[in-house]
Amino acid sequence: MKTIKGPALFLAQFAGDDAPFNTWDGITRWAADCGYKGVQVPSWDARFIDLEKAAASTDYCDEIVGLAAENGVAVTELSTHLQGQLVAVNPAYDVAFDAFAAPHVQGNPAARQAWAVEQVKLALTASRNMGLTAQATFSGALAWPYVYPWPQRPAGLVDQAFDELASRWRPILDHAEDCGVDLCYEIHPGEDLHDGVTFEMFLERLGGHNRCNMLYDPSHYLLQSLDYLDNIDIYKDRIKMFHVKDAEFNPTGRQGVYGGYQAWVDRAGRFRSLGHGQVDFSAIFAKMAANDFDGWAVVEWECCLKHPEDGAREGAQFVKDHIIRVTDRAFDDFAGGDVDVATNNAMLGI
Helix, strand or coil, X not given: CCCCEEEEEECCCCCCCCCCCCCHHHHHHHHHHHCXXXXXXXXXXXXXXXXXXXXXCHHHHHHHHHHHHHCCCEEEEEEEHHXXXXXXXXXXXXXHHHCCCCHHHCCCHHHHHHHHHHHHHHHHHXXXXXXXXXXXXXXXXXXXXXXXXXXXXXXXXXXXXXXXXXXXXXXXXXXXXXXXXXXEEECCCCCCCCXXXXXXXXXXXCCCCCXXXXXXXXXXXXXXXCCHHHHHHHCCCCEXXXXXCEEEECCCCCCCCCHHHCCHHHCCEEEECXXXXXXXXXXXXXXXXXXXXXXXXXXXXXXXXXXXXXXXXXXXXXXXXXXXXXXXXXXXXXXXXXXXXXXXXXXHCC
């Protein structure tokens, strides 16, 4: 068994224009002061990293990692959530997602998609240069508008969508293999990979690609009424990244899973700061330890009620309190003894 590393913090929700959240030096010092040992980096945020430079220069990567270490935190992974989203965009979302792209490719879906592919590849190369072994991303979505359709989906629509999705991601995953980095898809509503079944559909089309893996976030499973503990056992060999995020689901006679188009605070399903939702993290950390999860416990703070800085500080302590330092011996070793074949044979009557 292995002891999970952590706590770490995903910086995307904290980046801002004011100090200390607007520079790499400032935000890493702040994270360490909150009690974190690692940070997960949004690779699209130029305030923290120049992605093209990181892919081209190991010296630059050493500077990024070195400054973080001086400030008391490790770089745990890079994130390409926004770029990964743009690898596959249904036309219904062209306008909504255009802002994720560089200005020079906005309004041009083909150019935007090519830019996104290159961005994810650059991040994989940068990850290798930083000595990292996993990278977070989204799959994007072609079929999502048809997840609960009326009228019914035309025959073959979903198969064609997943064939195309796998085709777009295969060269990226091959580059991930060359870099020695696992690409970890956050299983998330809004993505074509939004549960275990859809992940399997994707993985099958990729021939079980070694670098196609999962980012496990139980909050997204709780809000789908999916068994998030069973999921760990099913996909333990593919779960390479872990977001620690809480949620609650309180359906009423007026609304359920879909939330009635309400703002987050008024939905039946809401993300909450750690310890204020319904996710059983004691059970999750126990399963992660038993299944030899070898990564970081990364807090992704999202809450419709609490101030983010309070959530961050409380989250660091929450994860510290839940990480299980695994044992190096069985609790009943005191009652055992050395292997004795003759004694065992006698006890078994053989």
